Amino acid sequence: SGLFLVAPIMGHRSIPAQVKVGLAILFAIVVIPGVPSVELPSTGSTLDLVGLVLCELMVGILLGFFFTLIFKAAEMAGAMTGFQIGLVVAQAFDPNAGGQVAIIGRFWIALAGLIFLAINGHHLVIQAFNESFQIIPPGQMVVNGDTGEIMVRYTAYALVLAVKIASPVIVTLVLTDVAMGTISKLMPTMNIFIVGFPLKVGVGLIVTAMALPVLSYVLQKSTAYLNESVGELLQSMGKA
Incomplete structure (x- = not known):
């Protein structure tokens, strides 16, 4: 399943590919008994079969990305906070992102991961994965304008969430800048x-x-x- 490519925690690059494949197979075995019986589209050629596989892969990727938005918000908030504090040059390599990220961003991503596990967020991802087979039977996935609109809307929500998370630090540091500017006018020699x-x-x-x-x-x-x-995302990808 594409879920294990991008899902929070389970899709982390530190998890070996063999483990992800094993989890995908295990999840498939568990959910198969509950999958509704439907007639699959005709697969008269290898190309048709590849198309069906890619559709199922896309469902998992979109589902995993949907929950990953929380971590992206924490990462963006950390980057904004680090820039305001002046720690923009203090960066560390993030193997999951494949590049350098702000130290505070790494801290907030790790904290978001701990909170996600503490509130059983991984259970919610698994539950949504199971429900996806009830709403979108195999071979019945469609992507339309509604799906794109939903993803854009919740990506914008992640941006707003990042600003909300970083706002206490940003507001405080803006006031600090104002105070230092006032002091520099009152004490030019400083x-x-x-x-x-x-x-x-x-x-x-x-x-x-x-x-x-x-x-x-x-x-x-x-x-x-x-x-x-x-559920809104899944409904948009399921045929009526």
């Missing part, structure tokens, strides 16, 4: 750059630590919201 950089780092990290409960709450609510909305 080297505001030497004082300002460590001050912004300290204030940013303190506010980040204080905002962790808010981050936990927002991620829990967002996971529940996506779980309630995943």
Whole structure:
């Protein structure tokens, strides 16, 4: 299933491909008894069979990407926070992203993963995977304008979520910049750059630590919201 290519936790690059294949086979064995009996489209050629396989793969990929939006929001929030704090040069290699990401972004992604597991988010993904076979029988998947509109809408939701997560730090640091600008006018002899950089780092990290409960709450609510909305995505890909 394409679910194990991009799904949160289960689709991580650190998980060996053999494990993902084994999980996909195991899940298939478990859900097969509950799959409704339908007449599959004619597969008179290898090309038709490949098309059916790609359709089923696409369902899993879209489903996994849908739940991954939470982690993308945490990563974007970390990048915005790191830029505001001044830690944009402090980056670490992320094997899942295949490139460099901000240190705070890595921290928030790891925290989002822990929260996701703590609230049984992986169970929600598995449940949605099972429901997909009830709503979209094998060979009955369609992609239309509604599917694209839903994905665009929830991707925009992830962007808004990222701003909400990062907003406490961003607002605090903007006020800090205003305060430092005022001080530099009142005390022209002070080297505001030497004082300002460590001050912004300290204030940013303190506010980040204080905002962790808010981050936990927002991620829990967002996971529940996506779980309630995943049926809309599945319905858009199922034939009436």
